[in-house]
Amino acid sequence: GESVGLHLPTLSVQEGDNSIINCAYSNSASDYFIWYKQESGKGPQFIIDIRSNMDKRQGQRVTVLLNKTVKHLSLQIAATQPGDSAVYFCVDNAGNMLTFGGGTRLMVKP
Amino acid sequence: SQTIHQWPATLVQPVGSPLSLECTVEGTSNPNLYWYRQAAGRGLQLLFYSVGIGQISSEVPQNLSASRPQDRQFILSSKKLLLSDSGFYLCAWSQGTSGGYEQYFGPGTRLTVT
Incomplete structure (x- = not known):
């Protein structure tokens, strides 16, 4: 079936560097995407979203890029901090459903 | 502002015992409500969702059930727990009944079935 998946299970970056987390999706009809951050033992936290009529959206230290041609999303985190350590989910929101992939674990080295 | 509560935070139950997890939302009305389960190191699996009082849709057949007795209350239940029911249970809410809402x-509730 249709699914949202992530390229890498774990990403390790140095504190202060930029992080890029990639995500591929397979549902060509998807028109809304969300990035969630989940810290250990907590519920997912909304970070940023993007609709299919956009190819870029910026938030505070985060940027999401959407390439509909190749069905690819990325989340860029600028000046990564220890508090950014978490699992990041790229989520396809179609109808009432969210399709979660396995997530990418971001580890920030001091 | 809206807040969502779940309890208990952690639960250890023996196989075959009943289960009741509760979720309540404050600060909004007529929300869509969802129950998810997350296995260790995995993504979230949608179990149930509700668009209104008494309206429950099941996504995965299992020995769990859900109920929505009030607009902002969502309950996850089981009559007899299985070992495979262990996991991290998350409740969520959203506005609207169509796509495009975060x-x-x-x-979450951490459930361990022993």
Whole structure:
């Protein structure tokens, strides 16, 4: 079936560097995407979203890029901090459903 | 502002015992409500969702059930727990009944079935 998946299970970056987390999706009809951050033992936290009529959206230290041609999303985190350590989910929101992939674990080295 | 509560935070139950997890939302009306389960190191699996009082849709057949007795209350239940029911249970809410609305998650309940 249709699914949202992530390229890498774990990403390790140095504190202060930029992080890029990639995500591929397979549902060509998807028109809304969300990035969630989940810290250990907590519920997912909304970070940023993007609709299919956009190819870029910026938030505070985060940027999401959407390439509909190749069905690819990325989340860029600028000046990564220890508090950014978490699992990041790229989520396809179609109808009432969210399709979660396995997530990418971001580890920030001091 | 809206808040979502779940309790208990952690629960250890023996196989065959009943289960009741509760979720409540404050600060909004007529939300869509969702129950998810997350296995260790995995993504979230949608179990149930509700668009209104008494309206429950099941996504995965299992020995769990859900109920929505009030607009902002969502309950996950089981009559007899299985070992495979262990996991992290998350409740979420969203506005609207069509796509394009972010979901906001509660703090979760860690269930261990022994």
